[in-house]
Amino acid sequence: MDQSGTYIYGVVPEDIEIDEKAQGVADAPVLSIKHGKIAALVSDIGMTRPLGTPQDLRAHEQLLNATAAEVPVLPIRFGAVLADRDAVIEEFLAPFHDEFVAALSELDGRAQYVIKGRFVEDRVLGEILAENPEAAQLRDDIRALPEDASRDHRIRLGEIINQSIEAKRDADTAAMWDEVEPVSVMAAVRPPSHELDAVHLAVLVENSRQHELEQAVESLGRKWADQVELRLMGPMAPYDFIVSQDQDAE
Amino acid sequence: MTVQPVGSRPGGGVQNRSSGGGSLADVIDTILDKGLVIDAYVSVSLIGIEILSIDARIVIASVDTYLRFAEATNRLDLTKSKPGLPDVVAGAMGGGAAPEPPQVEQVEQVKDRSSLEAAGDKLNDFADGREHAVPRQSRQES
Numbered sequence: 001m002d003q004s005g006t007y008i009y010g011v012v013p014e015d016i017e018i019d020e021k022a023q024g025v026a027d028a029p030v031l032s033i034k035h036g037k038i039a040a041l042v043s044d045i046g047m048t049r050p051l052g053t054p055q056d057l058r059a060h061e062q063l064l065n066a067t068a069a070e071v072p073v074l075p076i077r078f079g080a081v082l083a084d085r086d087a088v089i090e091e092f093l094a095p096f097h098d099e100f101v102a103a104l105s106e107l108d109g110r111a112q113y114v115i116k117g118r119f120v121e122d123r124v125l126g127e128i129l130a131e132n133p134e135a136a137q138l139r140d141d142i143r144a145l146p147e148d149a150s151r152d153h154r155i156r157l158g159e160i161i162n163q164s165i166e167a168k169r170d171a172d173t174a175a176m177w178d179e180v181e182p183v184s185v186m187a188a189v190r191p192p193s194h195e196l197d198a199v200h201l202a203v204l205v206e207n208s209r210q211h212e213l214e215q216a217v218e219s220l221g222r223k224w225a226d227q228v229e230l231r232l233m234g235p236m237a238p239y240d241f242i243v244s245q246d247q248d249a250e
Numbered sequence: 251m252t253v254q255p256v257g258s259r260p261g262g263g264v265q266n267r268s269s270g271g272g273s274l275a276d277v278i279d280t281i282l283d284k285g286l287v288i289d290a291y292v293s294v295s296l297i298g299i300e301i302l303s304i305d306a307r308i309v310i311a312s313v314d315t316y317l318r319f320a321e322a323t324n325r326l327d328l329t330k331s332k333p334g335l336p337d338v339v340a341g342a343m344g345g346g347a348a349p350e351p352p353q354v355e356q357v358e359q360v361k362d363r364s365s366l367e368a369a370g371d372k373l374n375d376f377a378d379g380r381e382h383a384v385p386r387q388s389r390q391e392s
Contacts, residue, residue: 011286054274061277077285106253116276125323139323157323158316186254193279195315204253233276239284243252 003048005081006033006088009041009063010237011074011100022066025051025059033085035093038100041067042088051079061236068237072107074100075237103242109207110185112241113234115176115217117199119165123227124196128164135160165196172198172228179220183212188240198228202240210235 007025014037022030024043032039041063045051060078067073082088093100129136138157142150173189176199181187184203192200205213214232221230 057274057277057281061281064281075281075285077283077287078281103253114276114280121322122326125319125326126328129323129326129328135323142320142324151317154320154324155313155316158313158319159311161319161323162311162315190279193275195311236280237285238253239280241253242286243254 004044004046005083006042006085007045007051008076008080008082008088008092009043009060010067010076011093011104012039012041012067012071013037013104014039016067016071022063023059024063025056027059030063033088033093035089036097036101038093038097038104040088040093041073042085045081047081051081064237065235068111069235072104072110073237074103074107074242075239107204107238107241110204110238111207111210111235112238113203113205113210113213113232114190114236114240115180115199115201115203115230115232117172117176117197117224117228117230118194119168119196119198119228120226121196124165124168125161127168127227128161132160132164135164162195169198172224173201176201176217176220179216180213183209183216186241190240198224199230204238204241207235 007028009024009030012032014034016032016039018030018032018041020029024030024041026043026045026049028043028045030041030043033042057078064073064075068075082091129139135157138153138160142153142157145153169192177187177189180201180203184205186204188202190200190202203213217230217232221228224230
């Protein structure tokens with residue numbers, strides 16, 4: 001007989017209803033396991049199958065995002081599996097019941113959004129050449145030299161560009177922070193995930209202020225129209241705003 | 251547990267407003283790097299399911315990055331992209347030259363907690379075709 005386990009997505013208030021069609025990892029139906037005032041969103045998972053395909057990641061994310069759009073949810077990092085459903089209560093929900101209740105009440109009516117901006121490469125490179133005479137000179141030198149002889153110049157030029165992009169990223173991140181912070185409960189800067197990232201911010205926002213957030217992001221987006229490709233993602237579960245015990249110590 | 255930012259510090263029009271998450275790369279940024287870590291709560295360890303996992307990435311500049319930037323700069327047609335050129339001109343040219351699509355970050359997988367095997371192949375399925383990124387794994391959780 002195949003061994004199976006219980007995959008956990010997140011913790012929600014006890015009184016939620018799950019859409020019968022909700023599918024989790026490996027297309028398994030999603031269930032809730034209730035304990036006191038809280039419930040864990042789970043699904044059964046066979047243990048013969050490795051976990052972590054793109055489909056698995058999307059299933060985890062989509063279930064939590066759909067949930068977060070409706071109710072507060074404490075998202076669990078991808079990949080948590082317990083031995084069985086009893087273990088979910090005995091080892092997870094029961095011992096930390098009050099802590100989870102408190103966090104859920106703090107998250108009530110709030111959801112996370114992520115703002116991600118990326119520099120339009122040609123545009124930002126053009127700006128840097130215009131702003132930095134050394135960069136412009138290096139570019140001219142490189143064009144005049146055979147490729148073999150220009151390696152040092154190219155490295156130096158790339159270094160200047162990288163530093164300039166970092167400075168622009170800091171400035172744009174600060175500008176976006178100033179724009180969205182007033183309409184947010186909390187905000188957090190995420191590290192860049194790409195060398196051309198302009199902005200990478202997570203914000204926790206009251207559901208009633210979602211429209212204000214969109215307007216704030218769009219107003220800066222219009223200003224940056226040709227320079228930065230901007231995306232606003234969410235609502236999603238508050239991944240960036242919950243800290244578990246051990247993480248606090250990091 | 252507390253509700254607080256995980257590491258906070260202040261440091262074009264919105265292209266698309268996706269409901270929920272974005273690309274798979276965005277998903278990875280979020281659900282593999284963030285969220286409650288259940289092992290912090292559960293003393294009895296997770297059962298031994300094989301987890302394909304990848305760690306968070308941060309961008310670390312390297313000589314490769316520099317050379318790539320230099321190459322992109324060299325290719326740049328300054329008559330089109332130079333700031334100061336009246337926007338009207340670009341507009342009159344039918345919106346100007348379309349910028350290259352942004353390059354999506356590449357994903358690098360490392361072994362995480364639990365026994366991880368064979369993570370690379372599957373994850374590379376979607377990382378393929380994305381070039382020029384300079385990801386480095388970092389922050390192994392401990």
